[in-house]
Amino acid sequence: MIRIKKDKDDQYSFVVTAKSGNSLLHSVPFASRKDLDDTVKQLRPLVSKTTVFERQTSHNGKFHFTLKNQNGAVIGMSKPYSSEAGMENGITNLRNRITSLDSSEIV
Known part of the structure; x- marks a missing residue:
């Protein structure tokens, strides 16, 4: 499921969740x-x-990835x-x- 949110600054973001409800990706904020x-x-x-995923290791030894668009801008983490x-x-x-x-899973 993709959950779309609007924050207090009128910016939009989305979260992709697994069927279990666990978060897979949090987007960056979008102006519109x-x-x-x-x-x-x-x-x-x-x-x-494969080129849109950037794998990273944080200073505390945890692993995460970012998803980038075709222009190389980060979409989410x-x-x-x-x-x-x-x-x-x-x-x-x-x-x-x-x-x-499917389209019914974008809310």
């Missing part, structure tokens, strides 16, 4: 709903590309994972979730 909607429409073809294998599983789960979404 149109920008967010355009980005959400790009997700399915985007996640099939994953939660921290305790292992590299967990992060890779997170990427796989995100890909599977986005490719299996």
Whole structure:
């Protein structure tokens, strides 16, 4: 599911969740709903590309990934994972979730 939120500063963001309800990706803020909607429409073809995922390790040894658009701008970030294998599983789960979404799962 993709949950869309509007914050107190009138910016929009989305969260991609697994069927279990766990968060897979938190987006960056978008200035308008149109920008967010355009980005959400790009997700399915985007996640099939390996170059859009940037894997990172934080200073405390946790692993996370960012998802970038075709221009290299960050769209969102994953939660921290305790292992590299967990992060890779997170990427796989995100890909599977986005490719299996239908329009009723975008709220």
